[in-house]
Amino acid sequence: RKEVEQDPGPFNVPEGATVAFNCTYSNSASQSFFWYRQDCRKEPKLLMSVYSSGNEDGRFTAQLNRASQYISLLIRDSKLSDSATYLCVVIRGYGGSQGNLIFGKGTKLSVKP
Amino acid sequence: DARVTQTPRHKVTEMGQEVTMRCQPILGHNTVFWYRQTMMQGLELLAYFRNRAPLDDSGMPKDRFSAEMPDATLATLKIQPSEPRDSAVYFCASGQGTSAFPGELFFGEGSRLTVL
Numbered sequence: 308r309k310e311v312e313q314d315p316g317p318f319n320v321p322e323g324a325t326v327a328f329n330c331t332y333s334n335s336a337s338q339s340f341f342w343y344r345q346d347c348r349k350e351p352k353l354l355m356s357v358y359s360s361g362n363e364d365g366r367f368t369a370q371l372n373r374a375s376q377y378i379s380l381l382i383r384d385s386k387l388s389d390s391a392t393y394l395c396v397v398i399r400g401y402g403g404s405q406g407n408l409i410f411g412k413g414t415k416l417s418v419k420p
Numbered sequence: 421d422a423r424v425t426q427t428p429r430h431k432v433t434e435m436g437q438e439v440t441m442r443c444q445p446i447l448g449h450n451t452v453f454w455y456r457q458t459m460m461q462g463l464e465l466l467a468y469f470r471n472r473a474p475l476d477d478s479g480m481p482k483d484r485f486s487a488e489m490p491d492a493t494l495a496t497l498k499i500q501p502s503e504p505r506d507s508a509v510y511f512c513a514s515g516q517g518t519s520a521f522p523g524e525l526f527f528g529e530g531s532r533l534t535v536l
Contacts, residue, residue, distance in 0.1 A: 339523055340523075341523035341524075349529070350511060350527035350528060350529050350530055351463070351511075351525075351527050352527070353523065353524050353525070356523055394462075394463070396523060398523060408453075408465070408523065408525065410455075410462060410463040411462065412461075412462035412463075413462065
């Protein structure tokens with residue numbers, strides 16, 4: 308089983324729709340979680356961190372479920388510009404070392420007019 | 421606007437040739453990473469440096485790949501000899517490596533390598 312797994316999609320949604328992605332991780336000792344965004348033929352960029360209590364940034368909401376070992380990303384009122392691949396990132400184990408960053412393969416989102 | 425700079429952006433070479441990719445991390449960042457991205461495998465960590473010291477290169481094929489940081493402003497990834505299966509996008513990333521920002525890496529634009 309891969310350490311970080313994501314549904315590759317693509318998720319094709321109309322503008323204005325609400326869409327959610329899940330990401331599961333296998334190492335129960337993982338402590339830190341993040342979502343990155345990668346536009347086509349571009350580099351990944353940090354979208355948001357995922358806190359235990361859940362967190363929101365505008366139209367984006369990230370949540371963590373430790374019991375079931377998954378994190379989620381919810382996008383409300385989706386825009387054409389949200390079209391991208393969303394990468395789930397987990398820091399393996401304790402200590403928060405950047406050397407233990409594990410990237411999922413990503414979920415592709417395509418928002419249509 | 422500080423950014424990670426990678427060269428070359430694109431490289432087409434023939435099997436057996438040496439390939440060197442260069443990266444200038446963001447000034448003040450003390451962690452540097454080399455990742456390889458393919459459709460099949462996604463982002464794979466090849467090498468990780470902290471304060472220029474190599475901490476993890478377990479993801480790198482040692483027989484043909486080497487990564488170095490000759491100084492704080494330059495990281496290099498070398499493939500010798502290159503093979504068609506090395507075709508991928510190679511990303512360099514840097515970070516502050518502190519507990520305050522463990523997940524925030526800044527990526528360069530990548531070097532797209534094609535080995536014929």
